[in-house]
Amino acid sequence: AQSVSQHNHHVILSEAASLELGCNYSYGGTVNLFWYVQYPGQHLQLLLKYFSGDPLVKGIKGFEAEFIKSKFSFNLRKPSVQWSDTAEYFCAVNRANAGNMLTFGGGTRLMVKP
């Protein structure tokens, strides 16, 4: 069965530190990849997505992610975090022939200290 792993469950950073959150998936076929963010008390919002083309994807709020096919990874990065980035981040994978169904990772809680 397809699974999505986010190995960092909790991350604490100071403002201006760089961020990298890991995401690995186990499915070997063609996939579409997503990162969602959930701010405290709010619903999920799409940060960025990758379908094809340039493996380095830029999203909103200064986030980017890099798809490395050989490593089955889609890590999320931001060069300099802000206090307002405190949230939970979810990686999600969709198989190319599975319609719109998303399989989510367990999430990473990020806390940014002011």
Add this chain to the structure above:
Amino acid sequence: EAQVTQNPRYLITVTGKKLTVTCSQNMNHEYMSWYRQDPGLGLRQIYYSMNVEVTDKGDVPEGYKVSRKEKRNFPLILESPSPNQTSLYFCASSEGQSPQETQYFGPGTRLLVL
């Protein structure tokens, strides 16, 4: 304003007492789905619907029912809730079932089954 709404937002109930969580979208979307979010497990899809009268099971359908009689509404029904269904539930919708369609999530319904 384009949105997905859920009601109620918070619900406490007892084992065995039937309940319904409503989901409504005002974007004329064809695709709707329900997820549950549990700590460390991310979001898991319960059921989805590709259009009116077309529904199918997701990853964790046991103990749940859905219906899609109208395009805008996709209620989630727990005929006999049990404590292991205590969770945070999200409804989502998208224009179509292509993974390239952005999924819009509702605000969530927090359910506690005693």
